Amino acid sequence: TYDTAGTTGNVLVRNNTVLESNQGILLVGSLKQVCVVGNRIGFSEGVGLQLEKLLPGTEDVLIANNTVVESAAGFRYWDNGKTPPKRKGIRLSNNLILKSAQADMMFLDSGGDPFNPRGPGEGASLHGAWRWEHNWRETKVLSGNGIYEESWIPIATGDKREEEITQLNRDAKSADFLQPAKDSPLATAGVGGDLP
Numbered sequence: 001t002y003d004t005a006g007t008t009g010n011v012l013v014r015n016n017t018v019l020e021s022n023q024g025i026l027l028v029g030s031l032k033q034v035c036v037v038g039n040r041i042g043f044s045e046g047v048g049l050q051l052e053k054l055l056p057g058t059e060d061v062l063i064a065n066n067t068v069v070e071s072a073a074g075f076r077y078w079d080n081g082k083t084p085p086k087r088k089g090i091r092l093s094n095n096l097i098l099k100s101a102q103a104d105m106m107f108l109d110s111g112g113d114p115f116n117p118r119g120p121g122e123g124a125s126l127h128g129a130w131r132w133e134h135n136w137r138e139t140k141v142l143s144g145n146g147i148y149e150e151s152w153i154p155i156a157t158g159d160k161r162e163e164e165i166t167q168l169n170r171d172a173k174s175a176d177f178l179q180p181a182k183d184s185p186l187a188t189a190g191v192g193g194d195l196p
Helices: 126-130 147-151
Strands: 007-014 016-020 023-038 038-044 048-054 058-065 067-069 073-079 088-093 096-098 103-109 132-133 136-138 160-162
Touching: 007 096, 038 103, 048 058, 073 096, 103 136
Parallel strands: 007 023, 016 038, 023 048, 023 058, 038 067, 048 073, 058 088, 067 096, 073 103, 088 132, 096 136, 136 160
Antiparallel strands: none
16 A cells, blocks of 8 residues: 555666656655755656655665756655654755746645645655755745745755856757756765765
8 A cells, every 4th residue: 555565675766867758856755865866857747756654664865967958847745644654864965956837946745645735745844854955956946835835945054045047058959967066066066075
């Protein structure tokens, strides 16, 4: 059922390109030692990256160095309740979220339904539950009464927000599409500095 699963562990999802999908990369259930790193996700109708219904046993999940461009939502947490359950070692680091249609990062209360949200979760509650660092987010500060505005995850202390990120190539026909300029903060100011 949606509430019961065996633990899936020791998984690496790395260096994939996912374009024009309904949903890019989803992690669901009980996860242990899972890395989602270095993926490029573009033009998703729903969401680029999603953590969903994190069950007991979940720990050590790293989502890092991914780029999500022009998707409805860049990152979404989908779970039953308005605040996240206690799970150990969840980190979002060095991700780049560009030009999302709904919200760049959001937390939706599923109400236990895998397809239809009950309402917004408390996005700010994820800051204390997980580790956030050096994510770059192209977004306005969202406020208001709509579900996307209310579910928006505010900018964490270690993250960077700009309404338009101009330090990278946006020509989709170019060989260095979405590559940041080598001397720009986008390329050098991450957790590992200028290391790959």
